[in-house]
Amino acid sequence: MSISIFIISQIYGIDPRRVNFDYLSMAQTKVIRIDNRFNSIHFFCIFNFKRPCMTVTDCNFDRNIEPDFKNKHGHEVTSDSEIAQKQQQRMPNQSKANRLGLVVLILLCFVTESSQKHEWDERGYIIFCLCMGRFGNQAEHFLGGLAFAKKIDRTLIVPPFRTYKNIEFDEWFKLEPLKDYHRVILAKDFMRDLAPTHWPPGNRTGVCYGKPDRECEMKEGNPFGPFWDGLGVDFDKTMSVEAYYGDPEGWKDLLPVDKFPVVALRGAPAPFPIAEKNIPLAKYLQWSESIEEEANSHIQKLTGGDKFIGIHLRNGIDWQNACEHVEGNENYMASPQCLGYKRDKKVTHKMCFPPKEEILRLTKNAVLRTKAKHIYVATDKNPMKEDLENHLKSLKVKVHHLDPWLPQIDLAILGKSDLFIGNCISSFTSFVSRQRLVQDKPTEFWGFS
Incomplete structure (x- = not known):
């Protein structure tokens, strides 16, 4: 190192x-x-x-x-x-x-x-903007993009996550576990060590999905422009290709390595929600030491090491509006995490925006089954702390809510709970449910379990 x-x-x-x-x-x-x-x-x-x-x-x-x-x-x-x-x-x-x-x-x-010397990979590279929605959506796209990089046998230039600024991957996650699956290099390392020689200004092409005559606006709007600016990348030309991420050979034919040593895509080469076959890749997303330490510290202070149930509540006004017309859909946002991928079940409003009675019912049921004495609540709006404490008063359960400075702390804590209850439609929940699935930990969902 x-x-x-x-x-x-x-x-x-x-x-x-x-x-x-x-x-x-x-x-x-x-x-x-x-x-x-x-x-x-x-x-x-x-x-x-x-x-x-x-x-x-x-x-x-x-x-x-x-x-x-x-x-x-x-x-x-x-x-x-x-x-x-x-x-x-x-x-x-x-x-x-x-x-x-x-x-x-x-x-x-x-x-x-002195920096680690990265050798150029003659098999080529791929990078894409994680520019769809918040972290939950970006995480699903990242796993899909990782799988795609392996399919076309190009080293993945691991892109930053996008908030109001670029967040390098290794601030939140360890890089080394990814290498057990495929070849990777951090975007900052690539731009510093390899780009000046092998992908210099004057030789940078941006690629969009679409018919060849379609204009490709790689940096048009937010977050696209700020994402590439954060990496110090301007494109000398752009092009659109009519290809599907499920067809790796087609991509190889359209973008051969000898002509396109670096493929820079406007968006992730992956579907949302995540493809079922890519869910196991969640095991390669492992929290950085700093995230782990902070999450473990909070858990110890709040629970003293006792059993606890983690719950995720989406009840902000924007989410309430998003759930207005979900009834009867076969697939909506991250719903496959509980409904599966066969499209033989329907989304309900109760699953998307569960009423207070449903939250209290399932939480009490979980407490009785697990004998947990602590509940940790992550939410975008109302933690329902008083409602939960009153409902569980006879069981002497303590309810905790931190609203940490970084949402990833919430995610890490929820992932460590003895039982997790989340929102089937939310990609914030789906991040936790995937992590728990690959670790064989139980997850339940409002309006479904």
């Missing part, structure tokens, strides 16, 4: 904490401060712990005390006070000039950023 080392000298009040390291993933880095307590000179070493051979001695300017700075794995150091004491004991007569000279020497030698 790559190692990025930044050694920063803080002299006379310059606070290194003000230095912006936002582009470093907090899940992959650790900061170690070495303070010699002389004249406020501090060293900060930031590096990736996936290289076990990398130790704090690579940041320390006193090579003589390296055994005291690491454990047998070379990963940890002693406390600041212990480090300062050792340095004071071994360098009592070192002059300020020498120390500053060492700082300059280290800066000259080590202030570098």
Whole structure:
């Protein structure tokens, strides 16, 4: 793995904490401060712990005390006070000039950023905009696009998710599990390491679905324009192709690798809702360490490790309007997650916008069956906390609702519940139900179970 080392000298009040390291993933880095307590000179070493051979001695300017700075794995150091004491004991007569000279020497030698070298894949690449709806929809399109990349045997340039800005995949999920299924590279890594040589400006073609004479507006409107702008991509020309994502050979014929080494699609090459055959791919979407840690921390604080039921309530006015005319449809939004793909069952209004009585009924039923003492509610509007607590008062059940800063925290918590009850029509629910399906965890649905 790559190692990025930044050694920063803080002299006379310059606070290194003000230095912006936002582009470093907090899940992959650790900061170690070495303070010699002389004249406020501090060293900060930031590096990736996936290289076990990398130790704090690579940041320390006193090579003589390296055994005291690491454990047998070379990963940890002693406390600041212990480090300062050792340095004071071994360098009592070192002059300020020498120390500053060492700082300059280290800066000259080590202030570098080395990145993992990605080799060009002659089989070609594919990238697409995850530009349909919110995260739940984007996740379904991502899994479909991942499957499509494998079918046409091109490396997937893993696209960012789209909120009001681009969110790199590895902020929310681990990249490594995807590699167990197919070849992948993060979009930011591709644009930095490979695009300048192999997909430079002047040679970038955007591709849309449609008849060849149809205009292809790759960056027209939001989120399309901001998505590609976030990657620093402008298209020199565009084209439309009449192909279906269920026909990989047709795509290969229309867009051969020798002429189109990178296929950039306006939208995901996948259906919504997700194709049934692609549901098992959910096992490759694994939360990043930071998401896992925050979700586990909330669960421990709220439940103390006891059993809990997770429920998802969609009851905002926009959802209420979306459910007005669902009655009798064979397929509506994410409904196959509970109705299946045979189209032999009908969507009901009760499934889409369950009344209070249905929510209280099924929740109490679940509590009685699981003996859970906690309920965690994720919602877009009303958590119904008071209604649930009153209805379950005799069972001494506590109801929790966080409304976290990031919806993915809700999703991670719901995925860890002992029983999950969700909305059959919602793709927010479908993300959780897929994750639980591949982990063999139970899921139920309002108005259906």
